[in-house]
Amino acid sequence: MTWRGQDEDDVRVRPGKGKKPRSKNRPSHDDAVPAMVTAVDRGRITCALVDGSETTVVAVKARELGRKAAVVGDRVQLVGDTSGTPDTLARLVVIDERSSSLRRTADDNDPYERIIVANADQMGIVVAVADPPPRVGLIDRCLVAAYDSGVSPLLILTKTDLGDPTELLELYRGLDVAAVGVHQDGDLSELELLLGGKVTVLVGHSGVGKSTLVNALLPDAERATGEVNENTGRGRHTSTSAIALPLHGANGSRAAGANDGWIVDTPGFRSFGLAHVDRDQIVRTFADLAAGAEECPKNCSHDEEGCALDAVVARGDASAERLESLRRILAALSNDPGA
Ligand SMILES: Nc1nc2c(ncn2[C@@H]2O[C@H](COP(=O)(O)OP(=O)(O)OP(=O)(O)O)[C@@H](O)[C@H]2O)c(=O)[nH]1
Ligand SMILES: [Mg+2]
Ligand SMILES: [Zn+2]
Numbered sequence: 001m002t003w004r005g006q007d008e009d010d011v012r013v014r015p016g017k018g019k020k021p022r023s024k025n026r027p028s029h030d031d032a033v034p035a036m037v038t039a040v041d042r043g044r045i046t047c048a049l050v051d052g053s054e055t056t057v058v059a060v061k062a063r064e065l066g067r068k069a070a071v072v073g074d075r076v077q078l079v080g081d082t083s084g085t086p087d088t089l090a091r092l093v094v095i096d097e098r099s100s101s102l103r104r105t106a107d108d109n110d111p112y113e114r115i116i117v118a119n120a121d122q123m124g125i126v127v128a129v130a131d132p133p134p135r136v137g138l139i140d141r142c143l144v145a146a147y148d149s150g151v152s153p154l155l156i157l158t159k160t161d162l163g164d165p166t167e168l169l170e171l172y173r174g175l176d177v178a179a180v181g182v183h184q185d186g187d188l189s190e191l192e193l194l195l196g197g198k199v200t201v202l203v204g205h206s207g208v209g210k211s212t213l214v215n216a217l218l219p220d221a222e223r224a225t226g227e228v229n230e231n232t233g234r235g236r237h238t239s240t241s242a243i244a245l246p247l248h249g250a251n252g253s254r255a256a257g258a259n260d261g262w263i264v265d266t267p268g269f270r271s272f273g274l275a276h277v278d279r280d281q282i283v284r285t286f287a288d289l290a291a292g293a294e295e296c297p298k299n300c301s302h303d304e305e306g307c308a309l310d311a312v313v314a315r316g317d318a319s320a321e322r323l324e325s326l327r328r329i330l331a332a333l334s335n336d337p338g339a
Pocket of ligand 1: 158159160161162182183184185204205206207208209210211212213224225226227228235236237238239240266267268269
């Protein structure tokens with residue numbers, strides 16, 4: 001199995017256990033309706049039908065799914081009452097295999113991984129140019145998580161009315177990370193183009209303006225926003241759970257039923273633990289350097305004498321800037337997660 005196809009169950013699997021099907025006679029669900037999970041509130045799973053109607057259906061997990069949890073972004077199958085009429089409940093009977101799962105741990109020593117979102121195509125790393133001040137260490141950690149889970153990173157610099165994003169953008173040039181600067185009353189068309197047709201999850205510290213951005217993109221979203229505390233410079237953790245919202249009309253198309261992608265607003269976090277991340281996997285995502293790493297000494301930190309990556313750069317197969325970026329990303333794995 002490739003790393004991309006893994007989900008939480010693969011990680012927790014115990015040898016000899018859990019591989020056998022739970023029931024020999026699984027009920028067939030020929031009548032099941034496909035949907036996407038847009039919010040999870042304890043046992044209640046809010047889904048949007050993917051039949052073009054986007055009817056909102058609340059479901060509970062069928063017992064046959066055991067401990068497998070549905071998360072926002074999951075593609076699922078529903079049976080029972082899928083009318084979406086208030087006070088009705090459907091049954092969620094299948095969670096489709098995930099194309100990606102974005103995870104984090106509370107800190108680097110925490111074995112408990114939480115999945116932030118499933119099946120995201122893109123991670124919008126939201127960073128305010130000021131208020132709260134940007135923290136490069138956290139951006140690097142988000143990039144690590146994005147590369148590790150196969151989700152493309154997109155740097156979204158907010159509050160550009162309060163400062164100049166140029167310096168910050170300069171830092172990420174070598175990584176080929178798409179980046180865009182926005183502010184709440186500004187033009188969002190460049191960002192809308194980058195979001196079109198994709199599932200984008202917004203991540204970042206509390207108070208950077210994730211929900212404000214969602215409201216600007218989708219005036220009907222009415223996401224609550226909160227002031228940044230003047231004394232501590234921190235946000236107030238206004239959003240408390242992840243929610244996926246359909247991006248209609250991005251790129252100017254408003255065809256009925258057309259889905260132009262999804263945006264997932266998430267609660268701000270204090271730190272981004274990476275206990276689950278495989279260093280070799282990160283190196284593999286740097287395609288221009290990866291082949292050279294095979295000539296490195298065993299257990300090379302890639303930042304020591306004899307590291308073959310320096311030779312790759314000396315040969316001109318990759319730029320010094322790229323190697324510097326990779327080294328910073330790898331270093332982020334051993335730095336303070338709250339940095
Ligand atoms: N000046 C300025 N302020 C902004 C901008 N975007 C957001 N803000 C302010 O920043 C504060 C925090 O915004 P939120 O959208 O609640 O931030 P969040 O990232 O959703 O925060 P959590 O939900 O706590 O994670 C609010 O007071 C917003 O009005 C912007 O472009 N410019
Ligand atoms: Mg919010
Ligand atoms: Zn090396």
